Every structure is written in C-alpha cells, then in structure tokens.
Amino acid sequence: MYTLFFQHLNSKVQLTEEEQAHIKTYLTLKKIRKKQYLLQEGDVCKVIAFVEKGALRAYSVDDNSNEHIIQFALEGWTISDLYSFLTGDPATYNIDALEDSELVLISKSAHEELLQTMPKYETFTRLNITGAYLAMQRRLTSIKSSTAEERYQDFIALYPHIAQRVPQHMIASYMGLTPETLSRVRKRISSK
Amino acid sequence: MYTLFFQHLNSKVQLTEEEQAHIKTYLTLKKIRKKQYLLQEGDVCKVIAFVEKGALRAYSVDDNSNEHIIQFALEGWTISDLYSFLTGDPATYNIDALEDSELVLISKSAHEELLQTMPKYETFTRLNITGAYLAMQRRLTSIKSSTAEERYQDFIALYPHIAQRVPQHMIASYMGLTPETLSRVRKRISSK
DNA sequence: AAAGAGCATTGATCTAAATCAATGCTTTTA
DNA sequence: TAAAAGCATTGATTTAGATCAATGCTCTTT
Numbered sequence: 001m002y003t004l005f006f007q008h009l010n011s012k013v014q015l016t017e018e019e020q021a022h023i024k025t026y027l028t029l030k031k032i033r034k035k036q037y038l039l040q041e042g043d044v045c046k047v048i049a050f051v052e053k054g055a056l057r058a059y060s061v062d063d064n065s066n067e068h069i070i071q072f073a074l075e076g077w078t079i080s081d082l083y084s085f086l087t088g089d090p091a092t093y094n095i096d097a098l099e100d101s102e103l104v105l106i107s108k109s110a111h112e113e114l115l116q117t118m119p120k121y122e123t124f125t126r127l128n129i130t131g132a133y134l135a136m137q138r139r140l141t142s143i144k145s146s147t148a149e150e151r152y153q154d155f156i157a158l159y160p161h162i163a164q165r166v167p168q169h170m171i172a173s174y175m176g177l178t179p180e181t182l183s184r185v186r187k188r189i190s191s192k
Numbered sequence: 193m194y195t196l197f198f199q200h201l202n203s204k205v206q207l208t209e210e211e212q213a214h215i216k217t218y219l220t221l222k223k224i225r226k227k228q229y230l231l232q233e234g235d236v237c238k239v240i241a242f243v244e245k246g247a248l249r250a251y252s253v254d255d256n257s258n259e260h261i262i263q264f265a266l267e268g269w270t271i272s273d274l275y276s277f278l279t280g281d282p283a284t285y286n287i288d289a290l291e292d293s294e295l296v297l298i299s300k301s302a303h304e305e306l307l308q309t310m311p312k313y314e315t316f317t318r319l320n321i322t323g324a325y326l327a328m329q330r331r332l333t334s335i336k337s338s339t340a341e342e343r344y345q346d347f348i349a350l351y352p353h354i355a356q357r358v359p360q361h362m363i364a365s366y367m368g369l370t371p372e373t374l375s376r377v378r379k380r381i382s383s384k
Numbered sequence: 385a386a387a388g389a390g391c392a393t394t395g396a397t398c399t400a401a402a403t404c405a406a407t408g409c410t411t412t413t414a
Numbered sequence: 415t416a417a418a419a420g421c422a423t424t425g426a427t428t429t430a431g432a433t434c435a436a437t438g439c440t441c442t443t444t
Contacts, residue, residue, distance in 0.1 A: 062337050070333060083326050119311055126318040133325040134275050140332055141262060144368045145254050148431075168392065176336045181431055183393055340401075360422065373401055375423055 001029055004052050004076055005104045012127045013120040023121065026110035030103045032056075038079075038103070039095040045084035047105040051077050054101020055165055058093045059173070069173040072098075072162050078128065098166060148177055148185050193221055196244050196268055197296045204319045205312040215313065218302035222295045224248075230271075230295070231287040237276035239297040243269050246293020247357055250285045251365070261365040264290075264354050270320065290358060340369055340377050 005027070006020055015023075030049075032038060038056060039045050049056070051073045058071040058079055070093065073079035084091040085108060106114075114121040142151055155175060156163050163171065172182035197219070198212055207215075222241075224230060230248060231237050241248070243265050250263040250271055262285065265271035276283035277300060298306075306313040334343055347367060348355050355363060364374035 060333065060337065066337075068333070068337050070329070070336075082322075083329075086322070086326075119314075122311075122314060122318060126314060126321065129318065129322050129325055130274075130278070133321055133328060134278075136325060136328045136332060137262070137275075140328060140335075141252060141260070143332075143335060144262075145252065145258075145260050167390085169390090178432060179392075180394085180433080184431090187393085359420085361420090370402060371422070372403085372424085376401090379423085 001052070001102075002027065002104055005050050008050070008076055009124055012124050015120060019118070019120065023114065023118070026106065026114055028105045028107075030105050032097045032101050032103060034097050034100050037094060037096045039081055039084075039091055039093065041092060041094050042090045044088055045081040045091045047107055048078060048080040048082075048085060048111065049073075049095075050104040050106070051075050051079065052102040052104055054103075055098040056095055056101060057098055057166075057170065058095045060093050067173055068176075069170055072159075072166060072170075072174065074161060074165070098170075143176065148175070148181060149189060151175055152182065152185050153189070193244070193294075194219065194296055197242050200242070200268055201316055204316050207312060211310075211312065215306065215310070218298065218306055220297045220299070222297050224289045224293050224295060226289050226292050229286060229288045231273055231276075231283055231285065233284060233286050234282045236280055237273040237283045239299055240270060240272040240274075240277060240303065241265075241287075242296040242298070243267055243271065244294040244296055246295075247290040248287055248293060249290055249358075249362065250287045252285050259365055260368075261362055264351075264358060264362075264366065266353060266357070290362075335368065340367070340373060341381060343367055344374065344377050345381070 002024065006015075009015060009020075009023070029052075032054075038047075038049060039058075041061065053075055056073045056079050057069050058073075058081065059067045059069040061067055071079060079095055081091040081093045081095065083089065084093075111125075115125065142154055146154070152175065155171065168182060168186075169179035172179045175182070177185070194216060198207075201207060201212075201215070224246075230239075230241060231250075233253065245267055248265045248271050249261050250265075250273065251259045251261040253259055263271060271287055273283040273285045273287065275281065276285075303317075307317065334346055338346070344367065347363065360374060360378075361371035364371045367374070369377070
C-alpha cells in the first residue's frame with residue numbers, strides 16, 4: 001500500500017526499517033473516486049497527498065467560472081495547496097481526482113512533528129520543495145519565452161504519461177491555452 | 193557587513209552568538225559594480241548570493257537576443273541560478289548588478305557542509321526555498337488568470353520598492369510584456 | 385438502447401499585445 | 415560640453431491566440 005511512497009522517500013534519504021515503520025505511524029491511506037474533491041476552495045488544506053495510484057489535478061476558478069489547472073499529479077507525485085497547508089488560510093485551489101486514486105496522506109501535525117524530530121524527514125521535505133521550485137521556474141521561463149507550439153512540444157516531451165491519460169482540454173488549461181487553440185496547434189504540428 | 197544576512201537568518205531560525213560566528217566562517221563578502229556580471233550563461237553557478245546592499249537581476253536571452261528577466265533581488269533577497277548551483281550544469285541565466293552592490297556569498301561546498309552539520313541551516317534553507325516556491329506559484333497563477341493591467345497593479349502593490357528603483361522596461365520584461373505595452377498600460381491606469 | 389454529457393475539431397470573427405517606426409527626453413561616456 | 419546611449423512615449427500596423435458558434439463522436443448514465 002505504501003510501496004511507492006517509501007520508494008520515493010528512500011530515493012531521497014536512505015532509511016532503516018525502523019525509521020520507515022516509525023514514519024508509517026504518521027501516515028494514513030485514502031481512496032478517492034474519480035471526480036471527488038480532495039480539497040475545495042475556501043476550505044483549509046489539511047494534508048499533503050502523495051499519489052500511490054491514479055491521477056489528480058489542482059485548479060483555480062476565475063470570475064468567469066473558467067478553470068485554470070495549475071498542477072497534475074500522477075503516481076509518485078505529491079499534491080496539496082501548500083500555501084493553505086502552511087498558513088492555515090482558506091485554500092484558493094480545488095483539488096479533485098481525474099481517476100479513482102489511492103493516496104498517502106500526511107496531516108499538518110504529522111508533518112510538523114516529523115520535521116522537528118526526524119532530520120531525514122526535513123531533508124526529504126527540503127529536496128521535494130526544491131524540485132518543485134525548479135520545475136515551476138522552468139515552467140515560468142517557458143511560458144514567457146516560447147510560442148504555444150514550442151511549449152506543447154516541451155510538455156509532451158517532459159510529461160508523455162500525462163498527455164496520454166488526461167483530456168486535451170485540461171492540458172490546454174495547464175498550458176494557459178483554450179481547447180480550440182491547442183487543437184489547432186496539434187493540427188499544425190502533425191502536418192509537418 | 194553581514195548585518196542584514198544575520199537578521200534574515202535569525203528571523204527564520206534563532207541562533208546563538210557562537211552559531212552565528214561559526215556560520216560566518218563559511219561566508220565571503222563581495223562588492224560588485226553596476227553592470228558587472230555575477231554569473232554568465234554557460235558558466236557554472238558557484239554561489240548563492242544574499243544582497244546586503246544594491247540590486248541585481250537574473251535573466252535569460254532568447255534566440256532573438258531578447259532579454260527575459262526572471263528575478264530581481266534587492267536588499268534582503270537571495271539570488272542564484274539554483275539549478276546550475278545544485279547540479280553543476282552550465283547556467284541558463286545571467287545575473288548582473290543594476291546598482292553598485294554588496295553581497296554575502298555562500299559557496300557550494302560551504303552550503304553542503306552547513307546543510308550536513310547544522311540542522312538549523314537546513315531549516316533555514318528549507319524555509320527559504322518554500323517561500324521562493326510559493327512566490328513563484330503566485331506569479332504563475334497571476335500570469336495565467338489576469339490581464340496585463342491587473343498584473344501590473346499587483347506588481348506595484350507587492351513590490352513598490354522595485355518599481356521605484358528599476359527601469360520600466362525591465363519591469364515590463366519581468367512581467368512578460370514589451371516596454372511599449374507597459375507604457376500604454378500605465379497610461380490607461382493613470383487616466384482613471 | 386436511448387439520452388445526454390463531455391470532448392475534439394473546424395470555421396468566422398475579434399482583440400490584446402507585439403512589432404515597426406519615430407520623437408524627445410535624460411543620463412553616460414568620451 | 416558634445417556625442418552617444420539608454421529610456422519612455424506615442425502612432426500605425428500586424429498577429430497569435432481568444433471568443434463565438436456549430437458539428438460529430440464517444441463515453442456515461444439511465
């Protein structure tokens with residue numbers, strides 16, 4: 001059940017069996033069905049969710065009821081409204097399941113206690129957030145300096161597994177394009 | 193000389209005099225004149241720089257020689273090409289000084305040794321990168337869901353000190369706009 | 385099996401911002 | 415102090431992508 005989670009953890013910081021068992025006492029499992037919310041805008045985000053199986057997305061909704069997807073999470077990825085989680089402020093994002101999914105949850109109190117008592121967990125957290133920061137920076141850079149076509153090519157190259165499992169209009173949203181525009185971009189690409 | 197740096201450090205993790213003295217042995221000071229490079233694309237980024245005084249920017253240059261500013265750093269901020277710093281790959285960004293500046297530098301070896309020997313330094317690093325991640329996410333969200341006008345208003349509200357010290361065309365670049373467009377945006381705003 | 389929702393595609397039109405171009409500052413540099 | 419570089423502004427034109435609208439297809443749900 002926790003296999004992927006501990007695989008991911010061990011790839012960042014080497015843990016003994018005892019340490020793994022100890023961490024396990026802080027975790028909970030959750031199954032969530034397709035279309036169900038893990039978090040709704042306005043609620044406080046209580047957990048960091050690691051995806052063992054399935055797929056989720058985080059998105060905001062603007063004044064015109066348009067959805068803006070800011071993140072996908074497949075197996076092996078983590079998803080949360082980190083700002084809400086850390087500050088306790090109401091979430092500005094929704095998170096829901098794109099497929100029936102299995103999650104490993106870390107509550108705020110578990111997270112804080114592990115940070116304070118287990119240096120390796122802090123290292124794990126630091127490495128995770130560093131990776132997330134770098135990914136976000138790359139994304140921001142590409143938004144500013146590339147055309148829609150280049151960005152789509154980059155996306156496909158970087159996340160082929162997402163492209164295969166997620167509807168196109170959501171990928172369009174993630175890339176900041178309308179579904180119509182992405183459709184035309186794809187047509188242009190395929191005709192070359 | 194290190195006053196701002198330790199002020200910043202202490203605001204995140206409480207340190208004794210001894211701990212501060214210890215950390216100080218890992219730091220170096222550097223003065224850099226306006227227009228000088230701290231880092232050039234293609235070189236490996238060797239340091240994380242904390243700005244004690246002055247102002248710097250990080251930017252990339254695209255195929256058409258257009259500059260894309262990705263970050264400003266004034267007093268109290270940190271600047272680096274973190275990807276290059278961490279991986280040792282050639283930098284994809286340039287960093288130069290917008291004003292004569294004074295920096296506190298942390299080398300890679302200093303950074304690694306402090307991370308491994310001083311838990312508080314790791315906590316400091318984790319909190320810093322978390323803040324940077326959240327700021328970046330906010331920026332990405334605003335690029336996707338707001339008009340140029342809203343984004344400029346947000347920028348001014350969030351970073352009034354930058355707006356005062358940095359030329360407009362650089363702010364335009366930071367926001368992903370041309371100088372002409374920013375000029376017109378400002379005109380529109382001021383006439384309301 | 386029928387009805388409906390969700391989705392991708394294509395066409396026509398519109399619009400925000402980019403591009404090209406010129407002008408008059410102000411600040412550097414020689 | 416003259417020349418040049420850097421900068422902000424304004425105008426005219428172009429363009430990438432958005433918006434509006436319609437169609438057919440494929441899943442769900444009943």
